[in-house]
Amino acid sequence: MQNLAAVVGSLSAVGYGLAAIGPGIGVGIIFAAYIQSSARQPESAGFNRANLFLGMAVVEALALLGIAFGFVFK
Amino acid sequence: MSGGERVVAIHGWPPSVNDFYLPGWFYPWITKFTVLVWIAVAVIIIFFLTAYRKPQIVPTKKQWIAESIYGFARNNVAVEMIGHEGLRFAPYLATLFSFLLVTNIFSIVPLIQVSPNAHIAFPAVLAFISWIMFMYVGARKHGVGKYIKMSLVPPGVPGYMLPLIVPLEFLSTFILRPFTLALRLFANMFAGHVILLVFTLGGFVLLDSSQWFIKPISVVSWAMAIALTFFEALIAVLQAYVFILLTSSYIQGSLAEEH
Numbered sequence: 001m002q003n004l005a006a007v008v009g010s011l012s013a014v015g016y017g018l019a020a021i022g023p024g025i026g027v028g029i030i031f032a033a034y035i036q037s038s039a040r041q042p043e044s045a046g047f048n049r050a051n052l053f054l055g056m057a058v059v060e061a062l063a064l065l066g067i068a069f070g071f072v073f074k
Numbered sequence: 075m076s077g078g079e080r081v082v083a084i085h086g087w088p089p090s091v092n093d094f095y096l097p098g099w100f101y102p103w104i105t106k107f108t109v110l111v112w113i114a115v116a117v118i119i120i121f122f123l124t125a126y127r128k129p130q131i132v133p134t135k136k137q138w139i140a141e142s143i144y145g146f147a148r149n150n151v152a153v154e155m156i157g158h159e160g161l162r163f164a165p166y167l168a169t170l171f172s173f174l175l176v177t178n179i180f181s182i183v184p185l186i187q188v189s190p191n192a193h194i195a196f197p198a199v200l201a202f203i204s205w206i207m208f209m210y211v212g213a214r215k216h217g218v219g220k221y222i223k224m225s226l227v228p229p230g231v232p233g234y235m236l237p238l239i240v241p242l243e244f245l246s247t248f249i250l251r252p253f254t255l256a257l258r259l260f261a262n263m264f265a266g267h268v269i270l271l272v273f274t275l276g277g278f279v280l281l282d283s284s285q286w287f288i289k290p291i292s293v294v295s296w297a298m299a300i301a302l303t304f305f306e307a308l309i310a311v312l313q314a315y316v317f318i319l320l321t322s323s324y325i326q327g328s329l330a331e332e333h
Contacts, residue, residue: 050154050319057316061254064261067268 012070019066026059107190114176114190118169144168147318155322159329166207167318170200174259174317178310181267182303189310191263194256201256204321209248212328224332255320262313266306273299 007014034052038045095102096109125140133141147168152160177196181189190196212221226243227236273295280292 050150053312053316054319054323057258057312057320058254061258061261064265065257067265068257068261 012073015073016066016070020063023059023063023066026062027056030055030059106188107193107196110180110186110188110190111177111196114173114180117176118172122172143172147171151315151318151322155319156326156329160322160326163322163325167322170321171314171318174200174314175311178263178314179307181263181310182270182306187270188267189263191259192267194260197256197259200259200317201252204255204324205252208321208324208328211325215329216332220332221328225327251324255317259313259317262309266309269302270299270306273302 030052034048037048095105121136122140125136129137144164148161148164151171152164152167154160156163174191177190179189180186181192212225215221216224225247226240228239228243231239277292277295277299280295281289283289
């Protein structure tokens with residue numbers, strides 16, 4: 001039976017594109033939470049900055065796992 | 075387009091594995107990354123020794139920089155995350171921070187342009203040390219059995235949920251923590267230099283295009299490479315900071331009092 005529709009090319013690139021959806025939304029939520037909390041209570045901005053960087057690094061780890069495994073799963 | 079690959083291949087890219095071995099009687103034991111790690115260690119030792127040779131009450135510039143680095147790791151990370159007991163860990167965190175800072179900055183220094191942390195071995199060893207450290211600290215403070223029980227069983231969990239929660243907590247606390255610690259640093263450094271490669275080589279490939287109106291876009295590609303180099307510097311410092319922040323957070327979790 002012949003192929004009626006096919007996607008050719010690098011599947012790992014498509015996989016990375018799908019994997020980047022989650023961390024993209026996650027980083028947006030983290031920064032939105034920091035901006036809102038600083039707007040409501042400016043004195044907490046310095047205190048929360050450590051949590052901001054911590055959250056961003058943890059979420060971006062998943063996005064970067066996507067890049068790295070895009071090469072591994074060639 | 076075939077012209078691009080020709081241009082890229084002429085410049086001797088991609089490098090083969092053998093390009094990283096240094097020629098000499100010590101082949102294959104000493105590679106470019108070995109030398110880079112030695113250079114990083116030497117830079118840190120020499121910097122801190124000479125900065126504290128004759129400490130003065132009004133600090134000189136070099137002394138002030140050294141004190142700022144140590145003060146940052148001590149006050150903003152160790153004491154803030156772990157509390158008063160964090161002073162014991164401040165030297166290790168400060169050393170780790172400066173080592174990661176120097177090796178990460180190597181990824182944008184010309185002629186070096188790769189961080190030793192772009193090979194999984196170096197972050198893996200550092201994460202392994204942090205893993206052993208937080209497990210040992212917890213086991214020494216609470217005793218092995220009590221420490222395991224304290225980590226695996228969150229307070230206030232009904233009994234029937236335990237068979238589900240305990241394996242998940244074990245996986246998350248004792249297995250995934252060192253793994254993600256190493257992988258985060260490795261992936262950031264690896265992806266960083268791959269992105270710089272993409273934009274730099276893309277500029278060359280675009281320059282070699284057969285259509286004349288595509289050639290100026292290579293300048294845009296190189297401008298992006300410059301912007302991403304600054305971004306890479308930010309990521310280098312951030313990843314060093316996050317590594318020690320997470321290490322101190324895990325140590326704080328181990329040292330926390332029982333509920």
